[in-house]
């Protein structure tokens with residue numbers, strides 16, 4: 001089940017961050033996100049075990065994906081896709097109309113994932129990443145409120 005991140009998820013997400021990224025979110029920064037009203041972090045867990053998570057912050061019409069990762073043994077089962085689709089369902093209710101992200105230009109699995117979901121390349125940020133230095137591709141998707149939800153919210 002996909003649920004908002006809670007305190008019990010933090011140490012596992014910090015471990016996944018450290019395993020996947022050269023500049024990881026640490027436990028203290030993740031914990032601060034629990035109090036951040038602009039943040040939405042979603043977690044897919046089995047029992048108590050975190051299989052995957054995605055983190056966002058939004059400001060008015062724009063949300064940024066800050067991080068997304070799936071445990072290596074749980075990949076290619078549609079989990080990242082399910083997390084991103086859940087964001088598309090939840091974020092419009094916060095007024096979000098666009099989701100933007102940066103991705104390493106060489107990260108083929110992630111690029112394939114975002115393209116499959118309809119994210120479009122907006123441009124390149126030269127040397128955006130460190131350790132190792134690499135360009136970032138900026139990608140964006142427009143999202144809109146599910147017509148079924150519209151009537152219920154207004």
Ligand SMILES: CC(C)(COP(=O)(O)OP(=O)(O)OC[C@H]1O[C@@H](n2cnc3c(N)ncnc32)[C@H](O)[C@@H]1OP(=O)(O)O)[C@@H](O)C(=O)NCCC(=O)NCCS
Pocket residue numbers: 020067068069070071074075076077078079080081082102103104107108109110112113114116
């Ligand atoms: C990128 C990542 C999040 C994808 O997670 P995942 O759960 O394996 O992805 P899904 O199973 O939901 O895949 C959905 C689609 O993405 C694409 N995709 C995912 N992994 C792929 C791969 N290794 N090779 C090619 N396409 C891939 C496919 O189009 C796939 O659809 P399909 O299975 O119908 O072909 C995962 O590989 C990961 O955690 N990588 C390390 C962290 C990372 O790079 N995060 C992204 C930072 S921008």
